[in-house]
Amino acid sequence: xxxxxxxxxxxxxxxxxxxxxxxxxxxxxxxxxxxxxxxxxxxxxxxxxxxxxxxxxxxxxxxxxxxxxxxxxxxxxxxxxxxxxxxxxxxxxxxxxxxxxxxxxxxxxxxxxxxxxxxxxxxxxxxxxxxxxxxxxxxxxxxxxxxxxxxxxxxxxxxxxxxxxxxxxxxxxxxxxxxxxxxxxxxxxxxxxxxxxxxxxxxxxxxxxxxxxxxxxxxxxxxxxxxxxxxxxxxxxxxxxxxxxxxxxxxxxxxxxxxxxxxxxxxxxxxxxxxxxxxxxxxxxxxxxxxxxxxxxxxxxxxxxxxxxxxxxxxxxxxxxxxxxxx
Numbered sequence: 623x624x625x626x627x628x629x630x631x632x633x634x635x636x637x638x639x640x641x642x643x644x645x646x647x648x649x650x651x652x653x654x655x656x657x658x659x660x661x662x663x664x665x666x667x668x669x670x671x672x673x674x675x676x677x678x679x680x681x682x683x684x685x686x687x688x689x690x691x692x693x694x695x696x697x698x699x700x701x702x703x704x705x706x707x708x709x710x711x712x713x714x715x716x717x718x719x720x721x722x723x724x725x726x727x728x729x730x731x732x733x734x735x736x737x738x739x740x741x742x743x744x745x746x747x748x749x750x751x752x753x754x755x756x757x758x759x760x761x762x763x764x765x766x767x768x769x770x771x772x773x774x775x776x777x778x779x780x781x782x783x784x785x786x787x788x789x790x791x792x793x794x795x796x797x798x799x800x801x802x803x804x805x806x807x808x809x810x811x812x813x814x815x816x817x818x819x820x821x822x823x824x825x826x827x828x829x830x831x832x833x834x835x836x837x838x839x840x841x842x843x844x845x846x847x848x849x850x851x852x853x854x855x856x857x858x859x860x861x862x863x864x865x866x867x868x869x870x871x872x873x874x875x876x877x878x879x880x881x882x883x884x885x886x887x888x889x890x891x892x893x894x895x896x897x898x899x900x901x902x903x904x905x906x907x908x909x910x911x912x913x914x915x916x917x918x919x920x921x922x923x924x925x926x927x928x929x930x931x932x933x934x935x936x937x938x939x940x941x942x943x944x945x946x947x948x949x
Contacts (some may be wrong), residue, residue: 623665623919626900628658629797630822633737633768637894638916639668639826641905642937645680647854649907654683655691656909662692663786664916670800670826670903672702672742673727685732699737701727702772702800704745704753715745715753724760739766740800743773754793757786757827761794770823771800776813798824798900804893805870805935806832806862812943819898827893830902831915835862836889837854838875847907877927889916892931 625634628657640661644816646656658669671680688694703723706714714720724739736917741753751880771782779799786793799818801810803825818825831837840863844850850859860896871885878885885924906912923931 623667623916625667627667627736628740628768628826628900629795629818629824631768631795631797631824633797635668635901636666637900637901638667638890639901639903640666640759640904640912640920641828642680642684642812642817643675643905644781644855644907646676646850651681651686651826653908654859656914657906658684658687659690659943660694660909660912661916662696664913664919666916667696668698668700668901668903670700672705673730674705674707674742675725678730680731681847683725685730687734688731692734698732698737700740701731701742702742702771702936704717704742713743713749714747715741715743715748715756715760720753721759724756724765728765733800735764736766737860738768738770738798740770740772740798740824741774741838742922744771744775744778748878750778751785754782760795764854767793768797770796770800770826772800772828774799774801774814776817779823780815780817783823787797787821793820796821796823798826800826800903802829803896803899803902804830804832805828805836805874805889806867806876806902808913808935808937809935812939814916815898824900825898825902827902829906831886831889832862832867832871835857835859835867835875836871836885838878838885841868841871841875870935872915877883877923877931881921881923883925884914886914887921888890888923888927888931890915890918891921891925892928895922895928 623636626637753795760766783796784797789931803810849855874885874888878888
């Protein structure tokens with residue numbers, strides 16, 4: 623699998639990442655092991671998790687597999703901290719919480735360091751410089767090799783990345799930002815992606831298949847074994863089952879038929895090759911589903927197909943995002 627640099631850093635990662643959102647909840651150890659083996663054998667390196675996935679079980683499962691099944695040096699392990707199970711405070715970006723969470727993550731993962739440590743969300747009640755200092759301390763202590771963020775909107779990302787760049791050699795530059803991005807959700811193109819491109823921050827798209835909808839499997843209803851039928855995940859799928867989404871899915875299916883490939887491959891290839899994108903994070907229920915996603919490695923969409931998909935899924939950008947030079 624092709625490797626890409628993560629932002630303007632020396633870290634290289636596979637251009638498809640393996641997500642672990644369902645590990646420890648819907649995905650057990652045997653299925654997780656099969657996914658890791660399939661991913662590694664295909665040349666994949668980037669495995670993304672978080673301290674809250676499966677209540678910590680996702681990190682624990684990954685830790686049990688690394689070393690025995692796959693050499694630690696062959697993986698780029700990325701985890702996150704900052705989301706908390708507190709109805710009064712969903713995010714905690716305080717230095718104390720983040721550093722304690724990192725230590726807990728390392729313990730569950732059974733490793734001395736993570737390759738990429740990400741702040742899971744912006745905490746509006748903690749000064750951003752305090753949050754970012756936790757990243758600096760994690761890297762300077764060797765517990766993390768690189769640092770990034772997730773869920774930051776455009777101004778939040780720009781503020782954080784600029785703060786880090788203001789003291790080169792002292793503060794750790796942000797290597798990445800993780801945000802949802804697909805043909806069904808192109809909101810990051812308004813401000814997040816331009817900020818990331820300007821500041822040298824690599825984008826790691828989550829839900830690149832539109833929460834599974836872009837595979838086309840919901841066109842005739844909700845399959846019983848799908849996330850849309852899961853009590854825990856159905857609310858995530860529901861927003862992408864409207865008429866507008868159906869039109870985009872139809873276009874993806876048409877393109878797939880013309881290219882003799884699957885809708886999954888078309889949707890994933892489109893987002894993988896967008897400007898600023900480093901590695902879409904793909905979550906799978908089975909190793910067979912993961913292998914289907916990894917088969918996109920050999921596919922590059924023709925320019926005319928990309929233009930057609932761009933047009934059918936184009937978000938409506940108005941003031942102040944519209945290019946005034948065209949007015």
